[in-house]
Amino acid sequence: MAMNTIGRPTAAVANDAAAPTTFSGARGLLQPTSLIFETGSIDRTGVDLPPVKGVKSRLGGVARTTSTGNPGLSEPEAVRHYVRLSQRNYAIDLGMFPLGSCTMKHNARLNEKMARLPGFADVHPLQPVSTVQGALSVMDQLSHWLITLTGMKAVALSPKAGAHGELCGMLAIRAALDAQGQAHRRRVLVPESAHGTNPATAVQCGFIVDEIKAAPDGRVDLSDLKTKLGDDVAGIMLTNPNTCGLFERDIREIADLIHAAGGYFYCDGANFNAIAGRVRPGDLGVDAMHINLHKTFSTPHGGGGPGSGPTVLSDALGPFAPVPYVVTRTDGTLDLVEHEVDSDGEPFGRMVAFHGQMGMYTRALTYMLSHGADGIKQASEDAVLNANYVQACLKEHMSPAFDGVCMHEALFDDSWLEGTGVTTLDFAKAMIDEGYHPMTMYFPLVVHGAMLIEPTESESKASLDAFVASMAGLAKAAKSGDTARFTGAPYHAPVKRLDETRAARKPVLKWSPPVEANKIAAE
Amino acid sequence: MTTKYTKDHEWVSVSGDIATCGITAYAAEQLGDVVFVELPNVGRIVSQGDEVAVVESVKAASDVYAPVSGEVVDVNEALAETPEGVNEAAETTGWFTKLKLTDPAELDALMDRAAYDTYLAGL
Numbered sequence: 001m002a003m004n005t006i007g008r009p010t011a012a013v014a015n016d017a018a019a020p021t022t023f024s025g026a027r028g029l030l031q032p033t034s035l036i037f038e039t040g041s042i043d044r045t046g047v048d049l050p051p052v053k054g055v056k057s058r059l060g061g062v063a064r065t066t067s068t069g070n071p072g073l074s075e076p077e078a079v080r081h082y083v084r085l086s087q088r089n090y091a092i093d094l095g096m097f098p099l100g101s102c103t104m105k106h107n108a109r110l111n112e113k114m115a116r117l118p119g120f121a122d123v124h125p126l127q128p129v130s131t132v133q134g135a136l137s138v139m140d141q142l143s144h145w146l147i148t149l150t151g152m153k154a155v156a157l158s159p160k161a162g163a164h165g166e167l168c169g170m171l172a173i174r175a176a177l178d179a180q181g182q183a184h185r186r187r188v189l190v191p192e193s194a195h196g197t198n199p200a201t202a203v204q205c206g207f208i209v210d211e212i213k214a215a216p217d218g219r220v221d222l223s224d225l226k227t228k229l230g231d232d233v234a235g236i237m238l239t240n241p242n243t244c245g246l247f248e249r250d251i252r253e254i255a256d257l258i259h260a261a262g263g264y265f266y267c268d269g270a271n272f273n274a275i276a277g278r279v280r281p282g283d284l285g286v287d288a289m290h291i292n293l294h295k296t297f298s299t300p301h302g303g304g305g306p307g308s309g310p311t312v313l314s315d316a317l318g319p320f321a322p323v324p325y326v327v328t329r330t331d332g333t334l335d336l337v338e339h340e341v342d343s344d345g346e347p348f349g350r351m352v353a354f355h356g357q358m359g360m361y362t363r364a365l366t367y368m369l370s371h372g373a374d375g376i377k378q379a380s381e382d383a384v385l386n387a388n389y390v391q392a393c394l395k396e397h398m399s400p401a402f403d404g405v406c407m408h409e410a411l412f413d414d415s416w417l418e419g420t421g422v423t424t425l426d427f428a429k430a431m432i433d434e435g436y437h438p439m440t441m442y443f444p445l446v447v448h449g450a451m452l453i454e455p456t457e458s459e460s461k462a463s464l465d466a467f468v469a470s471m472a473g474l475a476k477a478a479k480s481g482d483t484a485r486f487t488g489a490p491y492h493a494p495v496k497r498l499d500e501t502r503a504a505r506k507p508v509l510k511w512s513p514p515v516e517a518n519k520i521a522a523e
Numbered sequence: 524m525t526t527k528y529t530k531d532h533e534w535v536s537v538s539g540d541i542a543t544c545g546i547t548a549y550a551a552e553q554l555g556d557v558v559f560v561e562l563p564n565v566g567r568i569v570s571q572g573d574e575v576a577v578v579e580s581v582k583a584a585s586d587v588y589a590p591v592s593g594e595v596v597d598v599n600e601a602l603a604e605t606p607e608g609v610n611e612a613a614e615t616t617g618w619f620t621k622l623k624l625t626d627p628a629e630l631d632a633l634m635d636r637a638a639y640d641t642y643l644a645g646l
Contacts, residue, residue, distance in 0.1 A: 196584075425581075425582075442582045442583060443583075445583055500556075500581045501556035501558060501581055501607075504556075504558035504559070504579075504581060505556075505558045505559075505606060505607065
C-alpha cells in the first residue's frame with residue numbers, strides 16, 4: 001500500500017510563541033467590523049430595481065433631491081455586518097447571565113415554536129374579531145393565569161414593559177382617587193431601595209415622591225413609613241422581594257397602614273420570579289402590580305425581544321382598567337372591549353394603540369401551560385435555592401450585604417475589596433474575561449459597591465459550580481494583589497476597557513461622514 | 524466666611540446673605556467620575572432639604588438638596604460643559620448654586636468642619 005508520507009502533519013506542534021498580529025485585522029473566527037456607514041458605499045446596492053417609467057411625481061416641491069446618506073451594501077455585506085456584530089454579543093443562549101433584578105432565564109424553544117404559528121404570528125390588529133378567536137383565547141387564558149397566580153381581580157394586558165405597567169397601575173390609582181374626590185392626594189411613598197423607574201413613574205403621573213428609609217436589615221423602616229403617612233398620601237410603591245433580594249416581612253402591616261391612611265398599594269412585580277406560585281400578591285394587600293412577562297414568564301428580553309408588562313388590579317382598581325380587554329359574549333365567542341362607552345367599568349383610557357405584544361402573550365402562556373401551576377411554583381423555589389447556593393458558596397470569599405437567607409438574588413457589598421485597589425466595576429470587567437455577563441453593580445444604591453447576582457432557576461448545579469469557582473478564583477486573585485487582572489480587564493473581550501467617563505461626558509451619538517466622502521457624494 | 528456641612532454631604536459657605544452651595548469632596552469621591560450636573564433656574568425659591576440639583580456619575584444619579592432655604596441667585600454654568608470640575612475641586616470652584624438666604628438661623632443646626640469630619644469617620 002502506498003502511504004503518503006509527505007502530506008500535512010497530523011499532530012499539533014507545541015507552540016509557545018505569542019499570537020501574531022494578522023494582516024486582515026481578523027482574529028481567527030472573529031472578523032473585524034466597522035460601522036455600517038463605513039462599510040457601505042454609494043456604488044453598491046442589495047436590490048436592483050428597474051427605473052420607474054411614466055410616473056409623474058405628485059410630491060411637487062417637497063420631493064427630496066439630495067441623497068438620504070444611507071450606506072449602499074450588497075446583501076452579503078449587510079448580512080455579514082450584522083452576523084459579525086452578533087458574534088460579539090453576550091446572550092443567555094451563550095452562557096449564564098446573572099444580571100440581578102433582570103431575571104435572565106432561559107426562553108424555552110417551545111415558546112418560540114408556538115409564537116411562530118401563523119395564527120398568532122401573522123394576525124393583524126385590525127382583523128375582524130371573528131377571525132382571531134384563537135389569539136383572543138390566548139389573551140383570555142393568559143389573563144386568567146395572571147389573575148389566578150396573583151389573586152387579583154382584573155388585568156390590563158396591554159402595557160409593553162415593566163415601567164409601562166407601572167404607569168398603568170399608577171394611572172389606575174390616580175383615576176380611583178379622582179373618582180373618590182381625593183384628587184388632593186399627591187404624595188407617593190417610595191423606599192430608598194426601589195427600582196429607579198418607581199419614582200420616575202410617580203412623577204410622570206403628577207405625584208410627588210417621598211422617600212422611605214431602609215432599616216439596617218435592608219427592609220422598609222416601618223417607623224419611618226408611619227411618620228410619612230397622612231391624608232395627602234396617594235399610595236406606596238414597593239417591590240417584594242425588594243431589590244436587596246429580601247422579602248419584606250412586614251408587607252401585610254405596610255398594606256394595612258397604607259389602606260388605613262386612604263392610599264393604595266402599588267407593588268413592583270419585577271421580582272415576582274421569587275414568589276410566583278407560592279404567594280399571591282392579592283393576599284398581601286396589593287392593589288396594583290405589573291408582571292414582567294419577559295422576566296418571570298421567560299419571554300426574551302435584553303435586546304432579544306420586546307418587553308411586556310401586564311398589570312393586575314385589585315377589586316378597588318379593577319373598574320378603572322384601561323381598554324382593550326377580552327370578554328366572552330353570551331354566544332360563547334370572544335370579543336374585545338375597545339371603547340370606554342361599551343365597557344361596564346370606568347376605564348382611564350388606553351395604554352397602547354392596539355392590543356399589546358401578541359408574541360409575548362403566546363410565549364408566556366406556553367411557559368405557563370408547559371410548566372403548570374406546580375412547575376411555576378417549583379421554578380420560583382429553584383430560583384431562590386440557586387441564589388442561596390451562590391450566596392452560601394461565595395460567603396467566605398465575598399461579603400454578603402445582609403445576614404441570613406436571600407430570595408432569588410444574592411447581594412454582596414464591596415467591603416471585602418477594601419484595600420485591594422480593586423473596585424466593583426473592575427471586578428465586573430474581570431467577569432467578562434471569565435466568560436460571564438457581569439452581575440448588576442452599584443445597585444441597589446443603599447448597599448456600597450453593590451453586586452447583585454440573580455442566577456435564576458435555569459442554571460444547573462454544574463453551571464452554578466463553574467460560576468462560583470470562577471468568582472472565588474477572582475476573589476482570591478483580588479485579595480492576593482493581582483490587581484492588574486482587574487484594572488486592565490477585560491483582556492479577552494472583542495472590545496477592551498472603555499472610557500466610560502469620557503463616553504458619558506462627551507457622547508458621540510451620531511456618525512458624521514469624513515469630509516472627503518462628503519465631497520465625493522456632492523459630486 | 525463660615526462653611527457648614529449637611530449629613531447628605533452638601534456644603535454651604537456664607538458671605539453676607541449669599542450662601543454658596545456644593546457637594547463635599549467625600550461625596551464627589553464616593554460618586555466617582557461626575558458626568559452630568561443639572562442645575563436649577565436662577566430665581567427659583569427653595570426650602571431647606573428641597574432637591575435643588577442632580578448630579579450624575581458613571582455609577583449613579585443623585586439628588587442634591589438645598590442645605591438652606593433661599594432664592595437661587597446664581598448657578599455654576601461651567602459645570603454643564605465640564606462636570607469633572609466637581610471631582611477636581613468639589614468644595615471650591617466645583618460649587619453648584621448661590622442662594623440668597625431667607626433664614627440664616629438654619630445654618631446653626633448644620634455641622635461645622637470638625638463635626639462633619641467626625642460624622643464621616645463614623646460612616
